[in-house]
Every structure is written in structure tokens, then in C-alpha cells.
Amino acid sequence: MEDVNREMKLRNLYLIFLLTGCQSNNFIDWYEAELTLTPRVLTKTEVKVIETLRYQEKIKSLTDQGYVIVGTSMFKGGWEPRYLAVEAAMQYGATVVVITSKTVGSVTQNYNVTVPRENVGVYRGSNGSHGTFIGVSAQNVSGSYSFDLLEQKATFLAKKDNEQ
């Protein structure tokens, strides 16, 4: 049973990568490598994501503990889901990602979607005849939502023994 569950989890993980393959990942798009590590298969449990306001201090504390900086990413935009940082870390062989973000503004996005609307009516003829009619027309549904614009910085780190 455990093996089956494990297999299912692995299958789901592959599916995630497959499905997110065409999705943009700012942590990867804006990645700048500091050093290349020996390719090693990392599991998602091995990657730790730290979100901090004491960014430089945290990186220093980790480097003091024997970690090396593998690469960095810096970008501005909406909140980038942190599972994408895990994905990037797994790609570059990093086990810790230190992230900091600062709000620099907010963005409001409007949307307008055309949806079908059914029309039902009753007609009465001059000669006393009557009946119903059904038709379809278009209707616009609009709305808006806003989100914070953030400056996001990430540093990818790994233990020194993984260095090439």
C-alpha cells in the first residue's frame, strides 16, 4: 500500500512538472547563476523556503553554517507562488531558498467576459393567437480585482559538499 501511495505521489509530481512546464516561473526566468552544482536528484522535502525581512543577515547566517550561494533571482510583479521557488531550487540543486519581498504599489485589473443569456418571451397575435419564444443573446459580465506589486529577491543556497 505504501509503495502504491509513493508511486501515486511521484506520478502527481511528474504531472505537476508536466502541467507547469508551459507556465512562467519568475524564479527561473530571472535566475542568475553564481555556481553550478553537481546534478543531484532532490526531493521536495529537502527544499526549505524562508521568507524574511532580514534577508542579508539570513544569508550570512546560512553561509556561516557552510552553505554556498548557487544563484539569485530578482523581479517585480504580483506575489510569485513559492512552490515555484521550490521548483527552481530543485532544478538548480539548491536546498534552501531565502526570499524577501517589498510592496512597491498595487495594480487593479479589469475584466469583461461575454456570456450567453437565454431569452424567453410570450407573444400574442392580433388574431388572438399566442405562444412563447426562446432565443440566446450575449451579456457582458465585468468586474475588477487588485493585487500588490512587489519587489521580490531570492537567493538559492546549498551545502558546500554539493559544490562542483
Next chain:
Amino acid sequence: MKKICVIFLFLSGCASHTYYYPNIPKDYAVSEVTEKEKSEVSISVEASLVNIQQYELREEWKKNTARFLKEELNKSGLFKRVRFALPSEKSDFHIHFSFFEGGTSQEDRLNAAIIFGYTLGAIPVTVHNTSDVVMTIYYKGIEIYSLVAPHYNRIWIWTPLIVFLPITIPLNWPDKTRYIRYFLWQIEQNKLYNPSYFISQRQ
């Protein structure tokens, strides 16, 4: 019998899921902490909910989440007492939780619902949800520890996917409250329930 099978298939929905969440050891159970080691802690919650725009719903969400967190932290037995506090009025030992909920935009969700509804599920649609929970621990006003629990799930909705349901939804389908177990595990592993001890270990 056939009727029961058909009803079962429809009740289980026509969806397939993929997900990501932080893992914790399977056999993990919070261990006993002596009264002497325990401390009083205050907690606060803030949330950025892109897909919930109404103020009342956001506040309701925050209130329920804060209650849930307080209950879970109390139940864990790692703390002497857990109480709410505004971030500006935090006690010496304070845990702040920030939630960032996102995923498919409202516009795309609406489009997906329309396509699915009007084609009776003949055209597959997909939506995804993301949820990042950041736990920041403060001691005497200084951040001493922080961690993110990222969560992601994608749902494919298409009528023929009914047949794959038993394969795609394992029994341990993660619920979104899993993050609290991940945090409790880290708090316990690092002995963060006693911040002065945690600091002394790092020096």
C-alpha cells in the same frame, strides 16, 4: 448496483487533481514538552486574498483562520498559552502568520465555468489554486525564525476523467490545513517553543 455506481461516480465529480505541498514525516506526532519549557505566545494573522475581493468575506476568512490557528497551537501542547495580538502589540514571544492566496484569475475561472457548464463537461477546463503561508517568529521584537509552507493544486475538470479518479486522488489528498503540522514539526525540531533556548543554541 449499477445505479449506486452511477451515483457514486457523479458524487465524486469529474475532476482530476495534481498538487504540491510541504511534506512532513509520516509518523510525526508532537512530542511531550515539559511545563517548564513552555512559554506564552501571541499570534497575529494577515492575508492577501486576490480571489476574495469582498471586504466582509476577507474578514470572515481571516477570523476563521486565526481561530483555527489558535486552536491548533493550543492543542499541540507546545505552548503554555496562545492568545491573539495585533502585530503592533505583540508580546515578547510572537508568531505572525501571513497568507498569500492566489491561483487562476477570476476572469479565467468565470470563463472555465461557462465553458464547462455550456458544454456539459465535454471540453476540459482547468483551474489552479496557490497558497503560501509564511510563519515568522519574533522574540523581543526581533525576527528569529521564518518559514514558508507553499501549497499548490490544479484541478482538471472533464467528464471522461471520471475513470481516472481512483488513480488521481490518493487517499492522502492534502487538505490546506496541512501547513500547521509542517510548522509545528519545525517548531518542535528547532525547539522554537522556547525562544531563549533556541537563541542560546545558535550562539
